[in-house]
Amino acid sequence: MREQPVPLSPGALARQGVDRALLDAVIALVLEAGHLIAAEVVRPGGPRGAGDKAEIDGEVEVMLRQGLTKLLLCDFVGEETGVRLTGHRYCWVVDPNDGTRDFLQGHLGSAISVGLLRECVPVLGVVYAPLTAHGADCIAWAEGMPHLLRNGALVAPNVAAGGLAEGAQVFVSLAARTRPTQNAELCAPATFYPMPSIAYRFARVAAGDGVAAVSLYAVSTHDVVAGHALLRAGAGGLWNEQGQALGYATPAAFNQPVRFCFGGAESTCRELLARPWQVVLVDGA
Template sequence: MTATKFQLILSKVIAAVEQAGALLSQEFFRQGGPRGSGDKAVVDKIIEVQLRAELMEILPCDWWGEETGHQLSGNTLCWVVDPNDGTSDFLRGVMGSAVSVGLLRANEPVLGVVYAPVTPDGSDCVAWAHGLGHLLRNGLPVKIDLSKHQLSESKLVMVSSAAASKPKTNGDLCAPGDFYPMPSIAYRLARVAAGDGVCGVSLYPVSAHDVLAGHALLIGAKGVLVDEQGAGIRYQTEAGIHRVSNRCFGGAPSACAELWRRDWSKVYAKDAD
């Protein structure tokens, strides 16, 4: 089988993302801590400007970035980039934020690279491109079939780092699986695609730059990404790209179908935990 053009550029994209991750790591360990406040770090725009130049050289097309805006000309291809998914936690010194780069073709994810340069277990890069029969994790092939996975006691549900403050509520909502708090929704989806969990959850509105790369990885692992009503995430309009869902659930189809139906508003109740 002839490699697709997306497979042919994947190694170059991974290299560009890992270079960007090196900047993120340097900033995280900067003496005095990373610069910025709220949900904006100084390094975010620096990384995206670098990535935009490199990715456009690899494949010139449309662009959607969190920090440098968007350019939509009607091209069937579009880079979708988040230079630092999980910025708020990053600025608080929490490990696990990620560089997220995805590629759309005719509104469908066809390539994704998610790189978390600083985690408790070291750096972690998960990648996939259309036509590739497996994911790549830190350069090694990983073949996962999420269509065969179920929500069970042995499975983890990846949720936001805020879940750690409400363990009982989140434990009940993720049962019979266990919940695993972590900052980045992109990296949650990447870890699920790589087989570390059964579903990644975001209870906050997400844009395409938050989830597109992770969505591509899920496709490579025969998983799904659905919204708060169980409908598949789409990227058909500019408004739809800006906000793809109010909540999202990505991973094994059966687990997502079970989890999106649960009353996640319980985590916001005053008496939660």
């Protein structure tokens, strides 16, 4: 049985960056939620749901919302359970299973994404993919920490040092597999690597596995806040197709319109966003 963490006050968080105790408690909660997603995969008949909706998503978000607001009672933006905005300086932003459509089709790599905004700045992020080809993967950070945590170990990649070079990887959606030639050209001289969750794509860039992540789908704040926090840890960021840095006008809305989204080092993202990504949109890559 997981011990119930003691709620932390916003005043204490502001004085100390973000308290490491809060991050550890969020990680424990997210790992517990990951067991529900893993169990859903092996249930008789497979995961419940169709299209972009899985029943487990709502169940996981209810659990996360209850647990997170016990840790820090503040505003909340969730994909499944809605938005509560009162003007509190802190706000949880949650996607309980980013990559639902691919999850329901049997692909590995969907992820739980939990971020915390302080006055619309991402100051904590936990992205957990409970099922990947390489096993469970949890990447986390909170403001004030010099390094990321990956599966409990400190890692210190420099996102800003990444560039498009042979051997480097650019993470794109699974739909990119339908147009491999075009995606290879768009990411050259790096290689493109398809995977389901945009949150997990950003997290893996933050952890040093790739130099950039791309989304050609419309994204919402719950898709990106946690990954944005992780990228901040390594001097990375997010930009839209116009080259505008993404921030949050409110916890539920971006400060700039977003059609495409690029995450990683600024120079790498600007080089990518200048390329003609429209050529792959026929198949929604």
